[in-house]
Amino acid sequence: MSRYRRVRGRTFFFTVVLEDRSSTLLVDQADRLRRMYRTVFERQPFETIAICILPDHLHAIWTLPEGDVDFSSRWNLIKGGFSRGLQAVAPSMSKLKKREKGIWQRRYWEHAIRDDADLERHVDYIHFNPVKHGLVTPVRDWSLSSFHRYVKQGALPVDWGGDMRDIAGQFGE
Template sequence: MSRYRRTQGSTFFFTVVLADRSSTLLADHVDRLRRIYQTVQQRRPFETVAICILPDHLHAIWSLPKNDSDFSSRWNLIKGGFSRGLEAQERSASKSLKREKGIWQRRYWEHAIRDDADLERHVDYIHFNPVKHGLVTRVRDWSLSSFHRYVDQGTLPVDWGGDMRDIAGQFGE
């Protein structure tokens, strides 16, 4: 039996990335990101199934209302709202012409979740991502993650993912 359950409507996995991969803008301004995210979520409802905010990118799984698959306008509002009021970054002529601040990569990765097993794999990927990137050695040590909600709900144990200090060798991409 699956640990995760999809809700009504379409469910999607996203990776949204800053233009400057060495930036820590998302972690540095996480309260701003949360505020904008919640505002968009109130105006254009969606359920955040899982999320993890890292310094230079974020991963999220959204479940949209039935008969609604318009995630692009939601991301546009989140990215634009976050960028407004922040100092413009170094940008190309094309981004300047389009009045972009150069904060975000223009595109993002999206994947339609196919079934419960696919959902489980993507939730696990999201929660383990801070460990994968070497930001922490245990999933529970990264505060900007829905992992803690899953623990509070009893869906995952607090020690899920283990401790990388207990594993010898190098792994990853």
């Protein structure tokens, strides 16, 4: 059984996706994304419960300060700051009118975490996602994940999730 902390405050799960689903921009520019993430965190604090950066999307779980539910402006600052200075594929007229560069999908998925079981399911989903997408076979081989923090804190064993090379069959979408 995994040991996760209890849900407190307003906790949300997010999926944020690049416009070009074949892109590897987020892993290619992971340091840039980290810098912008840190900059926004310093201006508008939040706690990152779990995160995983994949080539074309990322998943994160945040807990916002008591009484604060403004995750929207935080994501806007992260996405905008990350995009500034990057060359995008020619954006559509609609994106140009909204001063968008065509790097990110306009919308993102958010889900309010309901309880501890919901939190555990979403943390597991985030940590297993690189395996689900065929990027690694054991979870521990993906470096751009909070999984390693969970292992260091003793919340998960280093071999959590097994090794897909040891499992026969096809799984996933």
